[in-house]
Amino acid sequence: MKSVGMNRRSLISTVAMLPTLSRILLPIPVRAQTATTGDLLPSWNEGPTKQAIIEFVRATTTQGGPNYVPQAERIAEFDEDGTLWVEHPLYTQVVFCLDRVGVLANEKPELKDREPFKTVLSGDREAIAKLSMRDIFEIVLATQSGMTVEQFRADVKKWLATAKHPRWNRPYTELVYQPMLEVLSYLRANGYRTFIATGGSSGFVREYSEPVYGIPPEHVAGTSQAFKYGYDKDQRPILTRESKLVLDNLDAGKIENFWLMYAQRPQAAFGNSSSDDQQMLEYVKAGTGTRLSALVVHDDATREYAYGPAQGLPDTKVGTLSQAMYDTAKKQGWTIISMKNDWKHVFAFE
């Protein structure tokens, strides 16, 4: 979740998609990888971007070299929405939450007359499209609280197994960028530990981060709500999700809370949006030695989407890239990843 507004038509198409078709399993995108002796980034076109990634790894892992980084400090941080998987027309997790508002309102009828729930339930798509990011946060907190952690886990897994993206008619977990999966594996093969830092709720992402990205739940740092210890009717201890916001990853929160959780400045970071990736990418690039801050630019309307004022394209709000951030990237020497030019394939299923 990254911006303070939503594109109206995007939201309409997403809402139109609900309820979703059923599908059983949580799929893992697969594309055969070249052996470790070969090219570990086969979905990347040759060129300066691919070379920059390879050169970063070479510089930081060459023992005795001037920019060698001990294995204990090899940390790489990835935004999720728009960096590892598709974020248009709407952040996947927001679709999940909107889908749950109806259920929630049946359990708590008082919500039917309360904003922003009233608007979502009204079906008034123009009004829904005007909800702010704070409204969205309220919906996320309300729809992801009140149940045990086990029940929430089951709910997320069930939703992921049935929901499909309106454009590709595929489960969301198949809409991950194959070139980025290769970067994750390539970094790990070189002793890096890989983390997700997301504006979305970590509870949601942790339910699929390991099978989809190879990233264990403890390496996912997201916006977080509180948990409450208690006992069920049989006096068995339980943990319940609370609606209280504890860690807010918007704006600079993503890098502030990354330190709170892990106390390390990553050696590399990948992001795409002005609203919560800028400080993370700045901070990483400002570290000593060789650092890699990389910006994924959505400029491929044919294979994925093209959006963002930085390219003179419409500002669709969801995952937007401002001209100012793009200028900062150029000035500070971030690596610019063009989906259109740098990626041979976008998805494993292509």
Place this chain on the structure above:
Amino acid sequence: MKSVGMNRRSLISTVAMLPTLSRILLPIPVRAQTATTGDLLPSWNEGPTKQAIIEFVRATTTQGGPNYVPQAERIAEFDEDGTLWVEHPLYTQVVFCLDRVGVLANEKPELKDREPFKTVLSGDREAIAKLSMRDIFEIVLATQSGMTVEQFRADVKKWLATAKHPRWNRPYTELVYQPMLEVLSYLRANGYRTFIATGGSSGFVREYSEPVYGIPPEHVAGTSQAFKYGYDKDQRPILTRESKLVLDNLDAGKIENFWLMYAQRPQAAFGNSSSDDQQMLEYVKAGTGTRLSALVVHDDATREYAYGPAQGLPDTKVGTLSQAMYDTAKKQGWTIISMKNDWKHVFAFE
């Protein structure tokens, strides 16, 4: 940090110890380990406690067995103070903070007239001994904030390299329990990921967790304060420690925040105190399959300390074990670790 009061004489002896003698490095306790084919717990006496640990590992790692746990779910959680290292006469981190109050008061003279700082600065040891755990939290937040994360890191490392425990006249980082280091290594050798869950501030513990315990900073879940993103005078991005409490690990907070950070119920947990380990140990033991909840009992006044009402010993407040918690441990089948009877050695230097 675990209790709501402090032992007067303990605090006096600690305060008397300051300022500490200088010492250069952060030492790593070492004791040669038997090869992996031999006994991985050589500092443990033979008996039911050692057998319980070995049996737990066997049951959860035997493929095809009824209680096999996939490697992704092999998580073990350890309290630090009193479980991995000495917590008497006072929690090490509190000694560090008390040591900093004088420096802080020079920077912020207004604190000299404000409680609880006024009491600490007064040198009135009876009054200092009456400070509550909330007073201690206030001192921790005040003395661990206002500086960049790099400055704090340097301060902690410097202190650890110079401070010594009053009884052994050794750096605190040498006062780790050798049998517990062996358990950490043994679990990791069997595919477990090991974590610290502490009532203390994670920022402090993370500065030595890797060299001392083999636990990387991202696997330390402690009481946490906020961080603030900003820029220094040269417009370089910095992260500053704030005095705002974000995660409070006292009472049930330790297991609630463990879920917030990692979203997993550990398969094994080790603790010792009534004030913040009980819920963690209960929750772990209540999971499905074979679980290990283990309680370290301080009953060895000769080699370490003996304290706690559960043994009919004085309640020293610091890391206390109540009779009620001891009864719960027995009733729920936790593994009771007697320092006196189960440990062949307590420290590596013995």
